[in-house]
Amino acid sequence: MTDYAFILGKNWLLSLAELILYLQDRDLIVKVRDHSRNVAIIEMNQRLDLEQIVEIQSALGGCFKLGEVITTYEKDLVTDAFPRKGKPDKSARKTMQRCDWTEKIWKNRRYNKVKFGVSTYPMIDRKPDVDLRKFTYGLNQWIKNKLLADGIRKASFFIYDEPDRRDKRRASVALWPHTIARHGLLVPPNAEILATFTDSKLYLSKTVVVYDSQLQKYRDESRPYVSAEISTSPKICRTLLNFAGARPGETVLDPFCGTGTLLMEAIMLGIRAIGIDVDPDVLQGAHQNIMWLSRDLGEHVDFELIRGDSRQVVDILHEPVDSVAFEPHLGPVLEEKPDAKTADEIIEDLTELYNTVLRGLSEVLKPRGRVGMTLPLIKSTKDIHSIDISRILLGTDFEIGLLLPDSMLDKSLARDSRIVINPNRDRLPERKMGQLVQRELIMLIKV
Numbered sequence: 001m002t003d004y005a006f007i008l009g010k011n012w013l014l015s016l017a018e019l020i021l022y023l024q025d026r027d028l029i030v031k032v033r034d035h036s037r038n039v040a041i042i043e044m045n046q047r048l049d050l051e052q053i054v055e056i057q058s059a060l061g062g063c064f065k066l067g068e069v070i071t072t073y074e075k076d077l078v079t080d081a082f083p084r085k086g087k088p089d090k091s092a093r094k095t096m097q098r099c100d101w102t103e104k105i106w107k108n109r110r111y112n113k114v115k116f117g118v119s120t121y122p123m124i125d126r127k128p129d130v131d132l133r134k135f136t137y138g139l140n141q142w143i144k145n146k147l148l149a150d151g152i153r154k155a156s157f158f159i160y161d162e163p164d165r166r167d168k169r170r171a172s173v174a175l176w177p178h179t180i181a182r183h184g185l186l187v188p189p190n191a192e193i194l195a196t197f198t199d200s201k202l203y204l205s206k207t208v209v210v211y212d213s214q215l216q217k218y219r220d221e222s223r224p225y226v227s228a229e230i231s232t233s234p235k236i237c238r239t240l241l242n243f244a245g246a247r248p249g250e251t252v253l254d255p256f257c258g259t260g261t262l263l264m265e266a267i268m269l270g271i272r273a274i275g276i277d278v279d280p281d282v283l284q285g286a287h288q289n290i291m292w293l294s295r296d297l298g299e300h301v302d303f304e305l306i307r308g309d310s311r312q313v314v315d316i317l318h319e320p321v322d323s324v325a326f327e328p329h330l331g332p333v334l335e336e337k338p339d340a341k342t343a344d345e346i347i348e349d350l351t352e353l354y355n356t357v358l359r360g361l362s363e364v365l366k367p368r369g370r371v372g373m374t375l376p377l378i379k380s381t382k383d384i385h386s387i388d389i390s391r392i393l394l395g396t397d398f399e400i401g402l403l404l405p406d407s408m409l410d411k412s413l414a415r416d417s418r419i420v421i422n423p424n425r426d427r428l429p430e431r432k433m434g435q436l437v438q439r440e441l442i443m444l445i446k447v
């Protein structure tokens with residue numbers, strides 16, 4: 001068995017829920033051994049090859065880096081060696097300074113030149129127990145000294161150390177994907193080391209793959225048709241596909257496909273995509289986007305776009321689908337917070353729409369098939385208004401799928417209250433700063 005470190009997206013609970021589902025669907029996970037708001041340490045039932053690791057990372061909407069765990073330290077030792085206040089403990093430093101674990105990464109000592117860098121991820125981003133800057137500099141320096149002592153001629157390291165742009169009190173000491181790519185840090189003998197803190201431990205891992213931020217940016221910004229008002233983020237689309245359990249070679253349906261973001265993500269993963277939308281203009285945009293993607297990928301892509309009202313999905317579709325993933329119509333575009341009565345009315349209309357569509361979907365989806373969908377959370381002048389899930393499931397064959405299942409979480413470790421997970425959740429929020437309509441993600445299973 002091998003442990004892997006997954007660097008989670010900003011919405012760590014959503015990323016973790018997606019990750020567990022994805023790995024469970026492929027029978028790879030034993031359990032989540034440990035976690036923080038930045039990392040999940042996953043015990044797998046097999047050692048993965050490079051191809052599998054790349055496939056896993058690229059299929060997940062909420063995983064930025066993936067590494068294999070090399071060694072673990074008790075966090076108390078690190079806190080003693082690099083305290084935020086007070087003097088460092090010399091014997092703790094000596095223990096860490098040895099860096100014997102580097103021999104697992106650099107087995108061959110005859111390298112002329114090695115470039116590396118430590119990326120540090122605290123348990124939570126504010127008020128870490130350890131002096132993150134000193135720790136990151138210290139560890140880089142010790143690794144360098146060890147490599148030189150082992151006979152490697154030249155060793156140099158990279159550090160990114162800047163306050164976070166959005167939150168100046170937060171130190172950011174992790175290398176960016178473009179730095180890693182520019183300096184070839186994933187190409188042996190170079191390496192990136194992930195230093196991830198949890199409640200009680202420090203895990204050091206060797207990065208195997210990182211999120212390709214340039215490619216994603218290019219695909220996001222260069223596609224011909226985007227609508228700021230309706231387009232869903234590609235990352236959320238990936239998460240929805242994983243909630244739905246969509247697999248390469250199978251067919252996924254997006255009954256509110258809009259500009260085709262989710263369809264494009266599906267196509268990139270080798271999943272056949274069918275999109276339905278009532279609006280002919282956005283459908284035309286989705287078509288342009290997919291043709292553009294097809295040219296970009298340099299291959300023919302398998303998709304179908306249908307103009308229609310998804311409340312009549314049973315009459316529109318002539319074949320069963322393996323999974324359904326979508327961001328539905330989320331109500332009228334709001335310029336300002338509505339009053340509570342208006343928000344309730346919007347929720348009522350949407351409840352009816354979703355229920356009608358789900359009744360149809362429960363007929364066109366194969367048995368045990370899943371749905372991944374978003375629901376709106378509307379902020380009124382008074383309150384937050386959400387959809388009652390039991391009402392949208394009335395008259396359907398769906399039951400709600402539980403996210404972050406208890407059975408997958410290791411409860412043997414002490415847990416700081418700031419990272420405790422309430423398991424078995426029926427919905428998880430996806431909040432975006434400044435938006436009047438927020439989202440929640442749910443997973444439904446056809447029984």
Ligand SMILES: C[S@@+](CC[C@H](N)C(=O)[O-])C[C@H]1O[C@@H](n2cnc3c(N)ncnc32)[C@H](O)[C@@H]1O
Nearest residue numbers: 231232256257258259261277278279309310329
């Ligand atoms: C939030 S948008 C989906 C955005 C899409 N995921 C994207 O990235 O562009 C909702 C879409 O649902 C469509 N729509 C609204 N009511 C519909 C219905 N009854 N049947 C089919 N499509 C509908 C709208 O035209 C709109 O494009």
